[in-house]
Amino acid sequence: MQNASVEQLVQYLAKLPGLGPRSARRAVLHLIKRQDGLLKPLIKAMDEVAREIRTCSTCGNVDTNDPCAVCTDARRDHTIICVVEDVADLWALERTAVFKGVYHVLGGTLSALDGVGPDDLNIPTLVRRTDSDGVAEVVLALSATVDGQTTAHYIADSLNRETINVTALAHGVPVGGELDYLDEGTLTTALRARREVQ
Amino acid sequence: MQNASVEQLVQYLAKLPGLGPRSARRAVLHLIKRQDGLLKPLIKAMDEVAREIRTCSTCGNVDTNDPCAVCTDARRDHTIICVVEDVADLWALERTAVFKGVYHVLGGTLSALDGVGPDDLNIPTLVRRTDSDGVAEVVLALSATVDGQTTAHYIADSLNRETINVTALAHGVPVGGELDYLDEGTLTTALRARREVQ
Numbered sequence: 182m183q184n185a186s187v188e189q190l191v192q193y194l195a196k197l198p199g200l201g202p203r204s205a206r207r208a209v210l211h212l213i214k215r216q217d218g219l220l221k222p223l224i225k226a227m228d229e230v231a232r233e234i235r236t237c238s239t240c241g242n243v244d245t246n247d248p249c250a251v252c253t254d255a256r257r258d259h260t261i262i263c264v265v266e267d268v269a270d271l272w273a274l275e276r277t278a279v280f281k282g283v284y285h286v287l288g289g290t291l292s293a294l295d296g297v298g299p300d301d302l303n304i305p306t307l308v309r310r311t312d313s314d315g316v317a318e319v320v321l322a323l324s325a326t327v328d329g330q331t332t333a334h335y336i337a338d339s340l341n342r343e344t345i346n347v348t349a350l351a352h353g354v355p356v357g358g359e360l361d362y363l364d365e366g367t368l369t370t371a372l373r374a375r376r377e378v379q
Numbered sequence: 380m381q382n383a384s385v386e387q388l389v390q391y392l393a394k395l396p397g398l399g400p401r402s403a404r405r406a407v408l409h410l411i412k413r414q415d416g417l418l419k420p421l422i423k424a425m426d427e428v429a430r431e432i433r434t435c436s437t438c439g440n441v442d443t444n445d446p447c448a449v450c451t452d453a454r455r456d457h458t459i460i461c462v463v464e465d466v467a468d469l470w471a472l473e474r475t476a477v478f479k480g481v482y483h484v485l486g487g488t489l490s491a492l493d494g495v496g497p498d499d500l501n502i503p504t505l506v507r508r509t510d511s512d513g514v515a516e517v518v519l520a521l522s523a524t525v526d527g528q529t530t531a532h533y534i535a536d537s538l539n540r541e542t543i544n545v546t547a548l549a550h551g552v553p554v555g556g557e558l559d560y561l562d563e564g565t566l567t568t569a570l571r572a573r574r575e576v577q
Contacts, residue, residue, distance in 0.1 A: 199402035
């Protein structure tokens with residue numbers, strides 16, 4: 182006896198990552214109760230994103246303009262490219278406000294299991310970009326998973342190491358992390374990469 | 380460097396129950412990647428709900444029409460009213476397809492802590508409805524929490540018990556539940572309410 186348009190909305194919302202049918206139903210009821218306060222502003226915000234947002238053809242970021250605000254920012258260092266798996270990782274790095282270079286979004290990692298090869302990711306465009314743009318350094322900011330590290334090795338091998346310095350994020354104990362709770366892999370890496378105390 | 384309209388959408392989505400800022404960000408990226416497959420249909424579905432859905436003035440259900448499809452269904456037994464806290468509970472009961480009466484949505488439970496009194500809920504309308512409509516039974520389908528049971532007792536006391544049979548959902552071991560994992564309250568209730576095996 183559930184209304185058809187309500188059921189339709191539940192089904193679309195349930196497709197979002199992090200929401201299942203049950204939480205989508207709760208979300209829809211929440212929206213119906215807050216028509217003016219939430220549902221209508223949400224429709225407006227989605228509509229704006231649908232009309233305005235596009236993918237940057239240079240780096241793969243999402244923005245109102247193509248090329249995106251990062252790629253067109255003259256104050257940023259265009260000789261350093263940070264390679265990330267997804268736009269969410271780009272956002273996470275931007276929140277730290279430490280990296281002043283530009284980005285390249287791969288769109289995933291290589292995965293033999295899922296049949297994802299180099300041509301399914303933005304690796305060829307990265308190679309072309311580093312060949313022409315006077316790029317000095319490529320920072321690989323990929324997940325510390327098997328697939329992430331495989332991808333990092335593949336990219337490092339694909340780049341011209343004579344002109345480009347290829348670096349990767351440091352591995353070690355996360356800030357605020359307690360040794361007790363860390364896995365052996367992280368501890369081993371942190372121990373091997375130990376640094377002299379200044 | 381996150382785009383303003385993207386950030387706006389993240390903030391609205393993060394207000395939905397079950398989504399926080401991090402999962403809202405993931406959801407927005409998911410939507411941007413699936414503009415035609417998900418974002419646009421979702422906007423359309425929300426728009427339809429915003430335009431069409433209203434609250435039933437009789438029972439508090441949400442539907443395209445007022446009174447709702449349940450209240451206007453002549454095949455249902457209008458002498459039995461099932462009292463639920465929320466529309467989500469009504470939907471849950473409808474999915475079982477066992478109850479053939481009509482509903483009354485309270486909009487919450489009494490709560491001294493949160494300052495929710497009888498007049499904040501649809502209790503007065505329930506009393507009026509049972510006084511006039513030739514109602515024979517009121518089924519209290521409320522949560523087995525302190526607030527839920529307080530509300531159930533309050534409603535039972537408010538109704539005319541001479542003409543109305545007030546019942547409540549059975550408590551006991553949930554179907555598929557393992558005794559090992561059940562709390563003592565449920566076990567005690569189930570033991571006290573034990574039934575002869577047929």
